Amino acid sequence: MAVNVDARGLSCPQPVILTRKALQEAAGGGEVVVLIDSMTQVYNCTRAAEKLGWQATYDEQGEVFTLTLRK
Amino acid sequence: MKRVSGFFASRAGIIIVGLVLGGLAATLQRLGNPPNMGICVACFTRDIAGALGLHRTAAVQYLRPEIPALCLGAFVAALAFREFRPRTGSAPIVRFVLGVFAMLGALIFLGCPWRALLRLAGGDWNAVLGLIGLAVGIGVGVQFLKAGFSLGRTYPTRTLAGLAMPAVMVALLVLAIYYPSFAPKPATEAAGQAAASAPAPAALFLSKEGPGSKHAPVLYSIGAGLAIGFLAQRTRFCTVGGIRDVILMRDFHLLSGVVAFAAAALAMNLIWGKFHPGFANQPIAHTTHWLNFAGMALAGLAFTLAGGCPGRQVFLSGEGDGDAAVFVLGMLAGAAVAHNFLTVGNTVNAAYAVVIGLVVVAAIGMLGREKLPVAR
Numbered sequence: 001m002a003v004n005v006d007a008r009g010l011s012c013p014q015p016v017i018l019t020r021k022a023l024q025e026a027a028g029g030g031e032v033v034v035l036i037d038s039m040t041q042v043y044n045c046t047r048a049a050e051k052l053g054w055q056a057t058y059d060e061q062g063e064v065f066t067l068t069l070r071k
Numbered sequence: 072m073k074r075v076s077g078f079f080a081s082r083a084g085i086i087i088v089g090l091v092l093g094g095l096a097a098t099l100q101r102l103g104n105p106p107n108m109g110i111c112v113a114c115f116t117r118d119i120a121g122a123l124g125l126h127r128t129a130a131v132q133y134l135r136p137e138i139p140a141l142c143l144g145a146f147v148a149a150l151a152f153r154e155f156r157p158r159t160g161s162a163p164i165v166r167f168v169l170g171v172f173a174m175l176g177a178l179i180f181l182g183c184p185w186r187a188l189l190r191l192a193g194g195d196w197n198a199v200l201g202l203i204g205l206a207v208g209i210g211v212g213v214q215f216l217k218a219g220f221s222l223g224r225t226y227p228t229r230t231l232a233g234l235a236m237p238a239v240m241v242a243l244l245v246l247a248i249y250y251p252s253f254a255p256k257p258a259t260e261a262a263g264q265a266a267a268s269a270p271a272p273a274a275l276f277l278s279k280e281g282p283g284s285k286h287a288p289v290l291y292s293i294g295a296g297l298a299i300g301f302l303a304q305r306t307r308f309c310t311v312g313g314i315r316d317v318i319l320m321r322d323f324h325l326l327s328g329v330v331a332f333a334a335a336a337l338a339m340n341l342i343w344g345k346f347h348p349g350f351a352n353q354p355i356a357h358t359t360h361w362l363n364f365a366g367m368a369l370a371g372l373a374f375t376l377a378g379g380c381p382g383r384q385v386f387l388s389g390e391g392d393g394d395a396a397v398f399v400l401g402m403l404a405g406a407a408v409a410h411n412f413l414t415v416g417n418t419v420n421a422a423y424a425v426v427i428g429l430v431v432v433a434a435i436g437m438l439g440r441e442k443l444p445v446a447r
Contacts, residue, residue, distance in 0.1 A: 009161065011161065011377070012379055016316075017319070020320065042075060043075060044307075046075045047316075048322070051321070057072040058074075059072060059073070
């Protein structure tokens with residue numbers, strides 16, 4: 001699985017900024033994978049992605065959340 | 072694969088929690104906290120700095136139990152929902168400096184963003200200048216962030232490091248409840264007056280008059296603080312984040328909670344006859360419009376670069392975020408600087424503080440722009 005954005009350990013709103021950038025670059029659609037490390041960022045990045053018309057799901061493994069965005 | 076769900080993540084959740092928080096803040100005013108200051112992270116941290124003797128402005132010295140309770144409420148919520156994550160390492164000293172200048176700016180306005188909303192809800196139109204300044208500061212901060220500003224990553228750390236700030240807050244709470252004073256009791260009235268003019272070092276200072284002397288009963292303050300901390304941790308309630316997300320991506324989720332907070336406080340004020348509209352003669356406020364604006368612009372910029380409003384920094388410190396804890400300590404130090412250097416209540420000194428603060432924080436914003444590796 002290719003990771004497009006590694007936003008682990010970054011403060012608000014940097015994960016959102018990086019996620020939006022990645023989604024705008026993949027404007028046509030596809031799959032974008034984002035690594036983050038808190039539920040706060042899961043919520044924030046999900047809202048940012050849904051705003052741009054993407055669907056978000058996440059998986060939690062230990063300290064890391066993998067957010068998968070699809071359009 | 073899970074989808075984001077649950078009450079606290081929903082629009083209804085943040086609005087209802089915003090209403091509860093605003094209602095609790097107005098209730099604390101009713102119970103004795105200073106007017107339009109049911110909860111103010113800046114003012115209360117300043118009062119704690121005074122209680123600890125870090126500044127000697129006699130009118131603002133009280134160990135406000137709300138601040139430790141806010142942190143511990145968030146701590147409990149984080150533990151209960153497995154979100155307590157000890158982490159640190161993202162430029163703590165820069166965060167300390169941002170905390171200092173955020174505090175200088177907020178105290179020039181006389182309030183944190185929460186109090187700006189409570190002042191607005193009480194009819195204090197000076198708050199409008201502060202809120203416009205706050206939005207401008209956040210807008211500039213967003214531009215730095217878009218240009219690549221970052222304080223770097225935090226990394227998971229020892230549980231010990233995450234527990235440090237909640238432990239400090241427990242100690243403060245114990246002090247707030249027992250309020251020890253080692254000052255000798257004056258034998259005569261004359262000796263009492265002499266002691267009042269040259270106060271002996273005491274364990275804790277306590278205002279006899281002024282805002283510091285006004286407070287709700289300690290247990291109510293603690294109860295409200297714990298509830299607010301718990302709910303804010305669950306919803307990630309953040310005033311700066313509310314404005315920032317609108318500027319950044321036209322997202323009104325957090326802002327809807329912020330508006331609900333102000334609306335609930337306004338409703339309670341109307342019911343209790345505490346809504347007094349106007350610019351002049353507002354409680355714990357001044358009418359120097361440009362300083363209300365510029366002070367909050369400085370604070371808004373510093374909060375944005377640090378990642379959230381002062382309340383949010385307190386909650387994050389309860390979740391184990393050591394860097395947010397350092398920001399909070401920076402605010403405590405900033406309160407001491409503000410009162411010892413008389414940047415509060417002195418227009419000339421305040422003007423110097425705003426200019427120096429804007430230069431320093433803008434320099435941090437410029438120097439912190441790095442091309443972040445998108446994947447590490």
